[in-house]
Amino acid sequence: MNSCIFCQIVQKEIPAEILYEDDRLIVFRDIKPTAPVHLLFVPKKHIPTLMDLTEEDAQVIGHLHLVSTRLARELGLVGRGFRMVTNYEKDGGQLIYHLHYHFLGGRPLQWPPG
Ligand code: 5GP
Ligand code: ZN
Numbered sequence: 049m050n051s052c053i054f055c056q057i058v059q060k061e062i063p064a065e066i067l068y069e070d071d072r073l074i075v076f077r078d079i080k081p082t083a084p085v086h087l088l089f090v091p092k093k094h095i096p097t098l099m100d101l102t103e104e105d106a107q108v109i110g111h112l113h114l115v116s117t118r119l120a121r122e123l124g125l126v127g128r129g130f131r132m133v134t135n136y137e138k139d140g141g142q143l144i145y146h147l148h149y150h151f152l153g154g155r156p157l158q159w160p161p162g
Contacts, residue, residue: 050094054146058092068115072108075119075151084154085123085130089116095147098136116151125153133161 057064064076078086091108095101120126130153135142
């Protein structure tokens with residue numbers, strides 16, 4: 049069994065609250081939300097970090113951003129605001145080594161983050 053927790057969610061081996069899914073991408077709620085809306089946008093392909101992206105991944109990353117605009121509309125966040133962010137390695141606070149983007153909204157978010 050794949051030990052990567054996000055691959056396990058992709059394979060439906062562990063549950064998640066999924067808001068969107070297609071052949072390349074899955075979006076589910078973070079298990080420990082830090083905002084009223086805290087989603088994780090996860091390419092299904094196991095890409096460990098942002099630095100492992102290759103040219104062949106460019107389409108799925110563009111697609112991921114387009115799906116984020118769709119969900120933002122559905123969640124009533126257009127005009128109000130939200131944040132998409134990815135964490136890379138230790139200083140960035142990356143805990144899960146399967147590339148993902150946090151989508152945060154539903155409250156004013158501080159900038160810069162801590
Ligand atoms: P990172 O620090 O790697 O950018 O963030 C990983 C995120 O994944 C954290 O916000 C954490 O709460 C979330 N997370 C960790 N394990 C699980 C899980 O099993 N299910 C879900 N839905 N989220 C998880
Ligand atoms: Zn994985």
